[in-house]
Amino acid sequence: MQNFNSQYLKIFIVIYLLAFLFETEQFKAPLKFIYACFLKPIGNHADQQSRLNSFYKDQAEVYDATRGRLLRGRLTMLKLTADQLRKQIINTSRKPIWVDIGGGTGWNIEKMNDFFPIEQFEKVYLVDLCAPLCKIAESRFHAKGWNNVHVVCDDAASFKLPGIENDIGKIDLVTMSYSLSMIDKFYPVIDRIKSLLSPNGLFGIADFYVSGRVINNDIQVQQGTLNRHCNWFTRWFWQIWFEFDHINLHTSRRDYVEYQFDTIKSFNGRNHFLIPYLVQIPYYVWLGTTKSLASASHVNLNSINTSSLTSLEKLKNSAESKTDNSSVNRSVWRQPYNPTLPRHTQFNTYIYAFTWEDPREDMKVLDLNENDSMFVITSAGDNLLEYALRANPKRIHCVDLNPCQNHLLELKLAGISALNYKDFWSLFGKGKHPQFEHLLDTQLSPYLSSHAYQFWKTHSKTFQNNFFRTGSSGIALRILHLIITIAGLSRDVASLCHASSIKEQKKIYDDKLRPTILHSWLVKIFNNPVFLWKALGVPIRQWKMLLDEGTAHQYLCDTFDGVMAHYKLANDGYFYFLCLMLHYNSESCPSYLTQSGFETLKNGALNSIKIHTNYIVDVLKGLGDGELTKAVVMDHIDWFSESEAEEEIKQLARAVKKGGYVFWRSSARRPWYDKVFVKHGFAVDPICIREPGSGVPLDRVNMYASFYRATKL
Numbered sequence: 001m002q003n004f005n006s007q008y009l010k011i012f013i014v015i016y017l018l019a020f021l022f023e024t025e026q027f028k029a030p031l032k033f034i035y036a037c038f039l040k041p042i043g044n045h046a047d048q049q050s051r052l053n054s055f056y057k058d059q060a061e062v063y064d065a066t067r068g069r070l071l072r073g074r075l076t077m078l079k080l081t082a083d084q085l086r087k088q089i090i091n092t093s094r095k096p097i098w099v100d101i102g103g104g105t106g107w108n109i110e111k112m113n114d115f116f117p118i119e120q121f122e123k124v125y126l127v128d129l130c131a132p133l134c135k136i137a138e139s140r141f142h143a144k145g146w147n148n149v150h151v152v153c154d155d156a157a158s159f160k161l162p163g164i165e166n167d168i169g170k171i172d173l174v175t176m177s178y179s180l181s182m183i184d185k186f187y188p189v190i191d192r193i194k195s196l197l198s199p200n201g202l203f204g205i206a207d208f209y210v211s212g213r214v215i216n217n218d219i220q221v222q223q224g225t226l227n228r229h230c231n232w233f234t235r236w237f238w239q240i241w242f243e244f245d246h247i248n249l250h251t252s253r254r255d256y257v258e259y260q261f262d263t264i265k266s267f268n269g270r271n272h273f274l275i276p277y278l279v280q281i282p283y284y285v286w287l288g289t290t291k292s293l294a295s296a297s298h299v300n301l302n303s304i305n306t307s308s309l310t311s312l313e314k315l316k317n318s319a320e321s322k323t324d325n326s327s328v329n330r331s332v333w334r335q336p337y338n339p340t341l342p343r344h345t346q347f348n349t350y351i352y353a354f355t356w357e358d359p360r361e362d363m364k365v366l367d368l369n370e371n372d373s374m375f376v377i378t379s380a381g382d383n384l385l386e387y388a389l390r391a392n393p394k395r396i397h398c399v400d401l402n403p404c405q406n407h408l409l410e411l412k413l414a415g416i417s418a419l420n421y422k423d424f425w426s427l428f429g430k431g432k433h434p435q436f437e438h439l440l441d442t443q444l445s446p447y448l449s450s451h452a453y454q455f456w457k458t459h460s461k462t463f464q465n466n467f468f469r470t471g472s473s474g475i476a477l478r479i480l481h482l483i484i485t486i487a488g489l490s491r492d493v494a495s496l497c498h499a500s501s502i503k504e505q506k507k508i509y510d511d512k513l514r515p516t517i518l519h520s521w522l523v524k525i526f527n528n529p530v531f532l533w534k535a536l537g538v539p540i541r542q543w544k545m546l547l548d549e550g551t552a553h554q555y556l557c558d559t560f561d562g563v564m565a566h567y568k569l570a571n572d573g574y575f576y577f578l579c580l581m582l583h584y585n586s587e588s589c590p591s592y593l594t595q596s597g598f599e600t601l602k603n604g605a606l607n608s609i610k611i612h613t614n615y616i617v618d619v620l621k622g623l624g625d626g627e628l629t630k631a632v633v634m635d636h637i638d639w640f641s642e643s644e645a646e647e648e649i650k651q652l653a654r655a656v657k658k659g660g661y662v663f664w665r666s667s668a669r670r671p672w673y674d675k676v677f678v679k680h681g682f683a684v685d686p687i688c689i690r691e692p693g694s695g696v697p698l699d700r701v702n703m704y705a706s707f708y709r710a711t712k713l
């Protein structure tokens with residue numbers, strides 16, 4: 001074992017030295033660190049304290065310099081806890097008390113000051129067993145002049161907090177960064193933390209971990225599945241590697257924490273320490289709270305009849321009403337779902353970064369008011385925000401099978417709730433924000449479910465280049481721009497989007513763009529089913545419906561000619577403005593992106609939203625008879641087989657109240673499933689049918705051939 005040990009250590013030391021030689025000012029610190037970590041014999045100390053003292057004695061002063069890159073996730077953990085803490089104490093006058101266990105040199109406490117000022121804590125305690133590190137922490141706090149910070153040099157399982165008589169339930173925040181894995185007897189430590197925390201107390205962890213495939217159906221574990229699984233080599237290698245330093249990565253620690261607390265946020269990262277790709281140490285950041293009645297952690301999601309997910313919702317709601325004074329809002333909008341099901345894991349990103357139907361036409365016929373209960377498809381969330389903004393219906397059920405579409409909606413809702421207009425416009429108007437990851441950790445996170453947080457944390461580069469170039473719709477836009485560039489049309493496209501009149505716009509379109517865009521070779525691309533599905537999200541069944549009524553070329557002419565002759569892109573036709581410019585402008589954008597729309601939504605129009613991640617038909621099954629008054633199902637029935645359509649329409653007929661409406665768009669002028677609605681007790685009326693060659697558009701998108709309403713009889 002000893003030989004094996006030193007072999008690997010030597011390789012590691014050489015790599016480490018090489019990497020650091022290039023940064024001469026930091027040269028000395030790593031050498032000391034290497035000496036203490038790898039060369040100096042650890043020895044067989046009888047107890048943990050003397051082992052720690054000896055381990056850290058020579059590296060105490062260089063500790064912070066050497067740990068910056070090794071111990072990743074600490075800043076994220078601090079930002080998340082600060083943000084959540086701020087949101088929670090909003091209604092209390094009491095200052096919070098924080099205990100940092102295994103706090104070492106006090107780095108966490110010093111950094112926290114940037115996110116949550118230390119004076120705003122009643123008291124802060126650093127607990128650490130290692131005397132040389134405690135000493136450094138003490139002089140650090142002394143230099144800062146913080147006299148509400150106390151260093152307790154004691155064991156994590158048994159420490160007493162000076163100045164607090166009975167500490168049970170008195171602590172608002174406990175953090176542990178890279179110390180849980182170092183503590184041998186961790187069960188009593190976690191139990192002690194549980195007893196210390198106040199009813200809404202927070203517990204934050206950043207640490208290394210390893211994990212096999214997630215087969216646990218516990219809802220708590222499911223809160224943190226994205227990237228959690230480590231391959232066998234990673235698991236085996238790092239567990240053994242860290243054991244040399246008495247650091248234990250076994251899953252039992254994290255499992256027990258997740259069992260004892262409610263997860264608020266969970267993130268699994270890989271630390272590419274010094275050498276990207278070769279070295280990938282798994283680490284996690286976790287934020288949790290005292291288990292409440294609202295916790296459904298004992299519920300096994302797989303054993304729930306998916307069609308009665310609302311029973312879980314009821315259970316959650318009834319528990320929530322019991323703890324009404326609780327100020328922790330776990331996920332306000334998102335309903336629980338099981339992310340490990342294949343139906344969800346088939347998607348690793350969103351298809352639509354923007355919604356491709358015109359809500360202005362919907363509003364003309366929806367007849368919405370505050371008493372309505374709606375059922376809509378999430379898509380990119382743009383249209384349901386329009387409904388909320390214009391009419392504030394009492395309930396909007398948003399459904400998507402693709403969890404990423406719902407993550408995107410959650411991000412928009414969190415952005416409206418937490419951000420100022422300028423930042424929100426940067427994100428979703430311009431599609432760019434250089435500080436997105438910082439906003440995510442310091443402002444947006446309390447409003448996001450753990451799932452959505454993990455997704456955006458792992459996709460934090462989305463807003464660096466351009467959000468609208470991401471997702472599958474982003475692929476279509478990139479191809480479009482490639483064609484525009486190759487055809488040398490960039491300048492014409494810009495003048496088209498800034499034309500001062502429809503006449504001018506139409507002229508540019510007719511003279512410059514139409515001959516290329518509607519050229520037959522391009523139409524051929526559109527006839528490729530793989531392209532249609534991957535880039536445009538148009539399944540083959542839908543394309544067939546369209547071809548049954550005419551040619552692809554005619555269809556595309558009808559689409560573009562109608563739009564260009566009727567809607568000025570610069571201040572109205574925001575759909576095509578976006579596709580061509582890859583951003584919105586202040587006049588050509590969805591209403592929720594205008595300052596007044598944003599303010600209206602911020603002031604309470606979002607409470608009606610519930611986000612479901614499941615099949616449409618399964619969500620419908622969970623709703624009561626006649627619970628809905630309006631449903632907008634977009635074009636998705638085009639995708640269905642007859643039996644699928646039949647099953648879903650049957651559920652719609654049950655859930656929609658008498659006199660209620662169902663709306664859909666179709667790529668066919670007369671979709672075959674209209675008669676299925678009639679069969680199940682609806683009266684079907686076309687609102688608008690686009691006649692080929694007429695040049696009259698259906699709406700500002702004009703991608704569909706018809707728009708229908710069914711009224712429940």
Ligand SMILES: C[S@@+](CC[C@H](N)C(=O)[O-])C[C@H]1O[C@@H](n2cnc3c(N)ncnc32)[C@H](O)[C@@H]1O
Pocket residue numbers: 048052067071074101102103104105107108127128129130133154155156157176177178179182183184
């Ligand atoms: C890797 S360091 C992390 C220090 C600091 N939290 C940070 O993030 O830089 C682990 C710390 O846990 C402390 N520690 C280990 N076992 C402990 C125990 N049983 N009780 C208290 N502290 C302990 C060690 O002394 C050491 O300071």
Ligand SMILES: *[C@@H]1O[C@H](CO)[C@@H](O)[C@H](O)[C@H]1NC(C)=O
Pocket residue numbers: 305306307308621
């Ligand atoms: C699930 O619920 C639906 C409707 O409530 C019911 O018809 C079905 O039998 C249930 N399935 C199971 C496995 O309990």
Ligand SMILES: *[C@@H]1O[C@H](CO)[C@@H](O)[C@H](O)[C@H]1NC(C)=O
Pocket residue numbers: 199200323325326327
């Ligand atoms: C909520 O109120 C109940 C009874 O009024 C109380 O027992 C409980 O501790 C309170 N919870 C919180 C989180 O303040």
Ligand SMILES: *[C@@H]1O[C@H](CO)[C@@H](O)[C@H](O)[C@H]1NC(C)=O
Pocket residue numbers: 087088090327328329332607
């Ligand atoms: C929690 O959410 C409810 C609405 O769902 C809202 O009224 C309340 O203000 C929120 N609490 C906090 C602390 O944000």
Ligand SMILES: *[C@@H]1O[C@H](CO)[C@@H](O)[C@H](O)[C@H]1NC(C)=O
Pocket residue numbers: 369370371
């Ligand atoms: C909504 O319902 C309430 C109570 O039934 C009623 O007073 C109100 O007029 C309704 N609003 C509209 C716009 O129908």
